[in-house]
Amino acid sequence: MSYYQLRTVQDDVPNAVYTLSPYQGVNADVGTTFEDIWREGGVRVIPTAEDTISVVSTSADDVADTGTGAWVVMFPYIKLAADGKYTDPTPEPDQYLQYELNGLTDVTTDINSDTNVGLIVDRAFIRQVGTGGTNAGDIKIKVGSDVVCTIGAGKGIAEMAMGSIPRADGWKLGVNQIKPNIGTVVNNQIITIELQARENGFAWHTYHSIIVDNFHSAQAHTFDPPLALPGADDVRVQAKTSTGAAQVSVSIDFFIYK
Secondary structure, eight states: OOOSSSSETTSSSOOOOOOOOOOOEEEEEEOOSEEHHHHHHHHOOSSSOOEEEEEEEESSOOTTTTTTSEEEEEEBEEEEEEESOEOOSOSSSSEEEEOOOOOOSOOOOOOOOOEEEEEEOOEEEEEEEEESSSSSSOOEETTTTEEEEEETTTTTBBOBBEEEGGGTTTEEEEEEEEEEEEOOOOOOEEEEEEEEEEETTTEEEEEEEEEEESOOOOOEEEEEEEEEEETOOOOEEEEEEEESSSSEEEEEEEEEEE
C-alpha cells in the first residue's frame, strides 16, 4: 500500500490521519464459497515468506517496446520486518518497481536489472503501452509461484478490495466506508459480503457483513465513528452466493493513522 496521495480526514481519530482514494475490487464470478474481491478470483494467497517478485502476461502482445499492449508495469511492494509486521520500502512513486513485460514469459528483474524480493503487492498500474493503449492480457504479479496481484485485461490498474499496512513503519489501519455493487441478483439468490482483517500470521476476523438479495439492494455502509483496526496488518473483502454465481465489485475507503 502506498501513501503518496493523501488527504487529512476525521479529526476524531488521533494524530496524523490519512486516506487514499478508495480501493476498488472486482470479482466477475463469485460462487457459493467465500472468495476475495479481485480480478484473479478465488482466495488470494498471502505468502508467509519473502520471495522473488516476477511479472507475466496472458497475452503475447504485452511486450516492451514492440507489443501493441502493455510495455511497463509499476507497483509498490511490502516487505517483512524483523518483528513480523510489514514495512514499505516504496512509499513514493519514484521508488516504485517498474518491470518491462515480455509477453507470456516471466520477467524476474526490473528495469534496472535488479532482482527484487518481497512479500506482498496490493497495487499495480500500467505505465507504458503500445498502440493498443492498455494491457492486452491479464498482468499477473507473483511472489515466488503465488499470484498476489492481477491487472485484468484492458483495465490498466489492479482492482483489489484488499490492502496491507506497514505497521513496522508506524502506520495503523482504519476503514471509513465499504460500498458494494452487484451485477444481477437472480431469483432467491442471497449474496453475503464481509469486511475482514487480521494480524499477520493469525486468524481473519469479520468486522462487518452486508446481505444482498431480491429485497435488499447493495447499500454503502459508512462507519460513524470510523472503524479503527490498530492491530491489523491485512484487510480484505470477501463474498459468496447462496446459489449460482454473481459479479461483485466493492470499494473500500481506507484510512491510516499514527
